[in-house]
Amino acid sequence: MMKFKSPPVNSLSLDFLTEFSISLEKLENDRACRGVIITSAIPKIFSSGLDITEMCGKSVEHYAEFWRAVQEMWLRLYGSNMVTVAAVNGASPAGGCLIALSCDYRIMAENPKFSIGLNEAQLGIVAPFWFKDTFVNVVGQRIAERALQLGSLYPAPEALKLGLVDELVPEEKLLEKASAVMAQWLALPDHARQITKSMMRKAVLDRLVAHREEDIKYFINFISKESIQKSLRMYMEMLKKKKS
Numbered sequence: 746m747m748k749f750k751s752p753p754v755n756s757l758s759l760d761f762l763t764e765f766s767i768s769l770e771k772l773e774n775d776r777a778c779r780g781v782i783i784t785s786a787i788p789k790i791f792s793s794g795l796d797i798t799e800m801c802g803k804s805v806e807h808y809a810e811f812w813r814a815v816q817e818m819w820l821r822l823y824g825s826n827m828v829t830v831a832a833v834n835g836a837s838p839a840g841g842c843l844i845a846l847s848c849d850y851r852i853m854a855e856n857p858k859f860s861i862g863l864n865e866a867q868l869g870i871v872a873p874f875w876f877k878d879t880f881v882n883v884v885g886q887r888i889a890e891r892a893l894q895l896g897s898l899y900p901a902p903e904a905l906k907l908g909l910v911d912e913l914v915p916e917e918k919l920l921e922k923a924s925a926v927m928a929q930w931l932a933l934p935d936h937a938r939q940i941t942k943s944m945m946r947k948a949v950l951d952r953l954v955a956h957r958e959e960d961i962k963y964f965i966n967f968i969s970k971e972s973i974q975k976s977l978r979m980y981m982e983m984l985k986k987k988k989s
């Protein structure tokens with residue numbers, strides 16, 4: 746089991762992403778480890794998504810390093826040979842949602858206050874093609890088109906209806922259920938499951954691998970625009986104001 750613990754809200758900073766990727770690599774190389782359950786140690790928060798401060802007012806070199814780390818995390822998780830189960834025990838916007846979507850199975854706590862989705866459009870930014878592809882592979886083209894354009898965050902019951910998560914369980918039963926699902930998936934021979942998983946995900950993974958440097962350039966170009974920087978600053982101010 747991997748438990749995110751980066752207070753206050755498990756934002757995906759460069760350090761967090763690097764540590765996450767290294768942990769995934771270690772587990773992947775450990776023949777005794779056939780599956781991983783991903784959850785959070787922070788109450789009410791799975792992950793608040795990419796750390797916005799990493800995308801604000803930094804150098805081009807920093808943006809490149811950060812984006813490469815985001816790509817690396819996704820390539821490792823989406824391309825993992827292990828069985829991956831997300832036990833979503835709190836809010837899961839944007840990059841948090843991407844992590845859940847990249848797993849093989851998503852179980853969410855049945856709390857309508859917890860929401861999940863790719864809300865980038867609400868921040869005035871665009872979910873990259875590989876976020877979009879991952880989303881489409883889970884919910885299908887029509888639901889993804891609407892959800893991504895509106896940047897919708899869905900409360901747990903709605904997320905279930907759309908197929909964004911596979912099931913809801915009472916929060917106190919989340920890990921028990923995740924373990925039961927893991928046991929069910931691990932009952933199959935690894936080889937057949939892994940080849941099937943790779944077959945289903947290969948095209949989407951290959952697309953980023955083939956365009957990785959181009960994608961970094963797009964990101965830098967996009968995020969460096971003054972209009973985008975302004976949107977992000979306003980969004981951060983709004984988050985801070987919400988408290989007072």
Ligand SMILES: CCCCCCCCCCC/C=C/C(=O)SCCNC(=O)CCNC(=O)[C@H](O)C(C)(C)COP(=O)(O)OP(=O)(O)OC[C@H]1O[C@@H](n2cnc3c(N)ncnc32)[C@H](O)[C@@H]1OP(=O)(O)O
Pocket residue numbers: 753754756790792793794795796797798836838839840841864865868870871872873963964967968981984985987988
């Ligand atoms: C041509 C096309 C080219 C495309 C190129 C690519 C373009 C760029 C693509 C970028 C993709 C981005 C993906 C992302 O993941 S962006 C991040 C999106 N995340 C969010 O919108 C979530 C924001 N946060 C919240 O909604 C709430 O914080 C949350 C519900 C998660 C928790 O609420 P709670 O009330 O418990 O906590 P607070 O809001 O008070 O937050 C506590 C402190 O944490 C700070 N915070 C929150 N989220 C983030 C974040 N994502 N990054 C950095 N910091 C964050 C918040 O400001 C509070 O800070 P202070 O205590 O200092 O006030």
